[in-house]
Amino acid sequence: MLTVFEILALPARREILSLLRQGPRSVGELVEELGISQPIVSKQLRVLREAGFVSVRAEAQRRWYELRPEPFTEVANWLEPYRWIWSEHLDRLGDQLDALAAAPPEEDR
């Protein structure tokens, strides 16, 4: 299975995630809003699902895809040790980032 950053490396996948911020979407809706072919959307949705970025809920023939939080916390946790590097440089991000020193660290050494 791909790592979080490998998943995010593909623009099409980031666009799907961006759309899903607004709430659950069906495959057809994503196809229409993205202008990408349906098989490709389905393929990337599978990748996103297997990586834990989205979950699916079946309703008749429709599949509703929805964001899941875990991979995003993983990115945030990875980013955290680098925070001091830019915190002095640019403080436009809120201080709320400190709030999530809770989740387990990852294999990145």
Place this chain on the structure above:
Amino acid sequence: MLTVFEILALPARREILSLLRQGPRSVGELVEELGISQPIVSKQLRVLREAGFVSVRAEAQRRWYELRPEPFTEVANWLEPYRWIWSEHLDRLGDQLDALAAAPPEEDR
């Protein structure tokens, strides 16, 4: 030029960044600490430099590589709109922890 996430997709590059958190490093030091061949380290350092992740300072034959903040702020900015998704998640996690603290401990799933 590669995007930020394409850069981070490669484990070797993340390891380089991780080492550079401790301060500037020469190529030789990175080679030794990573156990990767010198040409590969140099190659990835070039990629990191072109993407703005690191800067170089020459000193005789040595090149000192150092982290730069901008790409990290880029990741943080990308992450920001997704924050609410996992803040809810953390809330639920907190509730569960509270429940666990209040109730007698159980078997772990």
Place this chain on the structure above:
DNA sequence: CAGATATATACCGTCAAGGGAATGTAGCGT
């Protein structure tokens, strides 16, 4: 200048991910 050190670059073979087109599958309405 010769040789050694430190790093960068060029070239090459491999391999896997991505896109496209076609096809498969499941549930719905009539």
Place this chain on the structure above:
DNA sequence: ACGCTACATTCCCTTGACGGTATATATCTG
């Protein structure tokens, strides 16, 4: 049962990134 809708999967082909090896470049030392 039939066709339609919504989506998933398969197959093929291409492309490009990665790692490895060899080589080039620059700087120091003697």
